[in-house]
Amino acid sequence: MKFDRKNHWAKVYNEKSPKSVSWYQDQPNLSLELILSTKVASDEAIIDVGGGASILVDNLIKGYFTNLAVLDISKKALSITKKRLGDSAKNIDWFESDITKFDSPKQYALWHDRALFHFLTDTFDRKNYIKVLNNALKTEGHLIIATFDMGGPERCSGLKIVHYNSEKMIAELGDNFKLIKERTEKHITPAKQTQNFKFFHFLKI
Numbered sequence: 001m002k003f004d005r006k007n008h009w010a011k012v013y014n015e016k017s018p019k020s021v022s023w024y025q026d027q028p029n030l031s032l033e034l035i036l037s038t039k040v041a042s043d044e045a046i047i048d049v050g051g052g053a054s055i056l057v058d059n060l061i062k063g064y065f066t067n068l069a070v071l072d073i074s075k076k077a078l079s080i081t082k083k084r085l086g087d088s089a090k091n092i093d094w095f096e097s098d099i100t101k102f103d104s105p106k107q108y109a110l111w112h113d114r115a116l117f118h119f120l121t122d123t124f125d126r127k128n129y130i131k132v133l134n135n136a137l138k139t140e141g142h143l144i145i146a147t148f149d150m151g152g153p154e155r156c157s158g159l160k161i162v163h164y165n166s167e168k169m170i171a172e173l174g175d176n177f178k179l180i181k182e183r184t185e186k187h188i189t190p191a192k193q194t195q196n197f198k199f200f201h202f203l204k205i
């Protein structure tokens with residue numbers, strides 16, 4: 001039977017609490033540090049793709065960013081985040097979409113992805129993600145993308161993933177992206193497992 005991505009993620013967020021999933025962070029410190037280091041202005045457009053129930057968007061609101069969007073394939077994940085934000089949710093653009101099929105209504109100054117891209121094990125899906133990224137990110141826009149590092153876990157949420165180092169990520173993204181910096185992070189899951197992540201900051205040229 002063909003894998004149904006939307007069903008998989010619907011089941012995950014319907015059956016598990018947001019704080020129990022392996023990717024849960026009580027503070028997305030490295031994401032925030034990298035976003036702030038880009039010096040994007042507070043009114044520039046920022047999108048968190050595969051944002052899930054992450055509190056990154058809460059932190060960006062607290063940091064006075066006013067032009068925010070969150071995209072996820074899971075309606076439940078988005079509704080958890082919207083509920084948590086209350087009234088502030090009204091000022092955010094919400095997209096329930098598979099990123100490989102997303103038709104962005106506008107261009108962003110910053111695209112953040114923690115642990116979505118590495119699920120794309122199919123070349124065709126990765127090509128489509130990068131096509132969407134190229135259309136949706138403006139020239140001189142920032143890409144902050146985090147995946148499992150080489151030698152990191154083989155699976156996430158029961159699904160096979162692809163590991164990246166900078167060479168692999170550069171080859172995947174193509175000529176429009178210049179690597180600015182990379183960082184490693186040891187993420188400790190709620191079950192106290194260590195997961196090695198790689199964070200990359202690219203500039204679209």
Ligand SMILES: C[S@@+](CC[C@H](N)C(=O)[O-])C[C@H]1O[C@@H](n2cnc3c(N)ncnc32)[C@H](O)[C@@H]1O
Nearest residue numbers: 009023050051052054072073074098099114115
């Ligand atoms: C491992 S979680 C990471 C969530 C969040 N970025 C974080 O750091 O807490 C991956 C997220 O990507 C979403 N996702 C997976 N594949 C997707 C796709 N093709 N398009 C959009 N969202 C997707 C899932 O629903 C899930 O919320």
